[in-house]
Amino acid sequence: MAAGPPGSLVPLLLLLGPALGPALGQGLGQTRFVCTSVPLDGDVCAASALGTGSAEELKGTVLQLRETVLQQKETIMNQKETIRELTAKLGRCESQSVLEPGEAKGRKGFAKNTMGDLSRPPAAETLSQLGQTLQSLKTRLENLEQFSRMNSSSQTNNLKDILQNKIDDLEKQVLSRVNSLEEGKLSPRNESEERGKIESTLTSLHQRISDLEKGQKDNRPPDRFQLTFPLRTNYMYAKVKKSLPEMYAFSICMWIKSNASPGMGTPFSYAVPGQANELVLIEWGNNPMEILINDKVAKLPFVINDGKWHHICVTWTTRDGVWEAYQDGTQTGNGENLAPYHPIKPQGVLVLGQEQDTLGGGFDATQAFVGELAHFNVWDRKLSPGEVYGLATCSSKALAGNVIAWAESNIDIYGGATKWTFEACRQLN
DSSP: OOOOOTTSEEEEEEEESSOHHHHHHHOGGGOEEEEEEEETTSOHHHHHHHTTSOHHHHHHHHHHHHHHHHHHHHHHHHHHHHHHHHHHHHHHHHHHHHSOTTOSOOOTTOSOOOSOOOOOOOHHHHHHHHHHHHHHHHHHHHHHHHHHHHSOOHHHHHHHHHHHHHHHHHHHHHHHHHHHHHHTOOOHHHHHHHHHHHHHHHHHHHHHHHHHHHTTOTTSOTTOEEEEEOSOOSSOEEEESSOOOOBSEEEEEEEEEOOOSSOOEEEEEEEETTEEEEEEEEEOTTSOOEEEETTEEEEOOOOOOSSSOEEEEEEEETGGGEEEEEETTEEEEEEOOSSTTOOBOSSOEEEESSOOSBTTBOOOGGGBOOEEEEEEEEESSOOOHHHHHHHHTTOTTOOOOSSBOOOGGGEEEETTOEEEEOOHHHHHO
């Protein structure tokens, strides 16, 4: 009996033996049932005669049906494999269309990646961040309008108009880049060049606005300022003009405020030739804050990611690698064997707000600091608990760092990071 195609067979229950009614009345134990297949357009009555067909004919039908099922199964498996291949190709195409060149990044020039770098945000997200930075600068410019009206000099008004025009031009450039990306017109190389031009103009624009703002801040003490990093970008940072000397001990203290999640990022990083992780403070992902010295790591017991100002200090000596951590004037943790007998190397680059993968660069937005930072001071010795407490309580007798002292003249800012008057100590006093 030739089997029809799958789906065109209808099972038919044929009763052999006594009549159906009496059989049901007597119980199923006295009844035999045989299942056979009948085409949808076949004669059901004629099929009843097949129930008495030979066993060989029925066996052949079963084998043909089984073969058909196996063929269909094989076809389904092949289709699944094709779907997987197409999905993989689509994923590769999408990744190439949104990632910038060189973003499959590791620690260039270094043997290992201790920071757990994540992939950078796609170009579209970077454009969004640029737009937010432009909006921040526009807000600052609007805040200056009242000052310029009070000081009606034509020079101030002309400068404000020039800056406003530059902001408008930048917004047009960002919009043009968004349209080009959506239409697929920008090659990775051109996209990178355009981005570089916009970021360069952004830094210049920020500097001119800062110069304009300075007229309102001439009476501010040189250390009464804070840095603000409002966005998680790979171009917003501050650089300390002075490098560190060779140090066999240090104390690094600062005021810090953030509620960024996950992780507030990198408050500071110090890189030297041949070692990008000479001295780094970082909180990335869902990990606790860590201090790195020559790529060696200690986890710090800070609880500061609550959007409030906190004073933190980390002290360290090369002898046995002993370290201590202070939060708000109180020691919260300590340990040893952190890069023992390794002196901090000189002639490096000290950056605030970004983690360096190369000397002075290689920034990754996923590790950028988001929040506010002030009174970053460095000593080449271990501070006493009393000295740390004096810093945390804004004592008038508190010392400034003898290696790096917090002063506006010591800090250059880039990419839209801003300087504002520091208020935390005023609130405590």
